[in-house]
Amino acid sequence: MVYQWSLVSNFMNENLPNIENTKARVEIATPADWQEFKNLTLEAYTSKDSWKFGITESNKDKRLENENAMGEIEWEKELSGKNFGVLSRVKDEAVGMGLVERREDGLGYWFFHSGYLKEKYRGQGIGQEMFVRRLKEILRRGGGKVVLAVKAANKESISLAEKFGFEKPADYQSEEGFFMELKNVSNPDLISKINEALDER
Numbered sequence: 001m002v003y004q005w006s007l008v009s010n011f012m013n014e015n016l017p018n019i020e021n022t023k024a025r026v027e028i029a030t031p032a033d034w035q036e037f038k039n040l041t042l043e044a045y046t047s048k049d050s051w052k053f054g055i056t057e058s059n060k061d062k063r064l065e066n067e068n069a070m071g072e073i074e075w076e077k078e079l080s081g082k083n084f085g086v087l088s089r090v091k092d093e094a095v096g097m098g099l100v101e102r103r104e105d106g107l108g109y110w111f112f113h114s115g116y117l118k119e120k121y122r123g124q125g126i127g128q129e130m131f132v133r134r135l136k137e138i139l140r141r142g143g144g145k146v147v148l149a150v151k152a153a154n155k156e157s158i159s160l161a162e163k164f165g166f167e168k169p170a171d172y173q174s175e176e177g178f179f180m181e182l183k184n185v186s187n188p189d190l191i192s193k194i195n196e197a198l199d200e201r
Helices: 031-046 060-069 072-078 126-140 155-163 188-200
Strands: 024-028 084-090 093-103 109-117 146-150 178-182
Touching (some): 024 093, 031 060, 031 093, 084 126, 126 155, 155 178
Parallel strands (some): 109 146
Antiparallel strands (some): 024 084, 084 093, 093 109
């Protein structure tokens, strides 16, 4: 499974050129999409941005082994019940994914579990749409608190999260990473911002 610090790891890179006439579809995934999620996760682990997923030289082989061991049953659990994912496709190619897990400890909250977008499709707003569509689906499922985790050096992802109301902890200077929290996705102003962002696509 994608390490938690990767949650919005590769969604933004405005320095890359846009690909003209790219028409991406971002949809709520079904359990039948599990193989595409697995393939994108393995790609993330071996990409140049693998550090955003907690991959190091010392743990890379083990992490890849664990991911390869996950099969259809395990992945379908990640995409069903209280958990869900979004999948972005360009034509018939799966180019990005994001997962959300419902956690019931305490008063319960939604956890942005992972996020990845292929490099050549970044800088076009696709990553932001995947991020926002997860928030929209959480709203449809009743709203509430949302938490994500991010590497401290992942400035683009931090900026994206802040744009939609996530807040850093007071001691966010951690070199490893930290959690960011959106206290209530049902805030009327945020709902308007979510809808505006989706209308732009």
